[in-house]
Amino acid sequence: MGIGYIFLSCDLGSEKALIDELKTIEGVKEVNGIYGVYDILVKVEVQDEHKLKEILTYKIRKMNQVRDTTTLIEIEGQG
Numbered sequence: 536m537g538i539g540y541i542f543l544s545c546d547l548g549s550e551k552a553l554i555d556e557l558k559t560i561e562g563v564k565e566v567n568g569i570y571g572v573y574d575i576l577v578k579v580e581v582q583d584e585h586k587l588k589e590i591l592t593y594k595i596r597k598m599n600q601v602r603d604t605t606t607l608i609e610i611e612g613q614g
Contacts, residue, residue, distance in 0.1 A: 537587040538580050538609040541595060542573040549600035550574050560594050562586065573605070584608060 545553050550568050557566045557577055565578040577595070581587050591606060 536580065536582065536611065537584040538578070539587045539591070540607045540609075541577040541579065541591060542569075542605040542607075543575040543577060543595070543601060544572070544603040545574050546600045546602065553598065553600050556598065557595070560590060562590055573603075 543553075554566050554568060554575060557563055557575070562579050562581040563577060564580045565576075567576050568574065569576050579587055579590055581590065587608065591604065595601060596604060
């Protein structure tokens with residue numbers, strides 16, 4: 536299983552709409568607005584790390600309001 540946590544920065548004022556859009560992506564399990572350097576935290580659970588990279592590269596990072604992402608990938612067997 537591939538589990539990733541994506542910290543996301545977005546355009547000012549676009550948080551709510553972006554959260555709603557992120558929730559429609561297959562594999563996205565949780566989406567929360569957060570305070571700090573980043574605006575949104577996304578938890579993705581998919582069958583493997585390749586699918587996780589695909590979702591990040593071709594879906595999340597292509598969204599117009601997304602400005603920056605940092606991804607943490609869980610180490611299988613250590614959770």
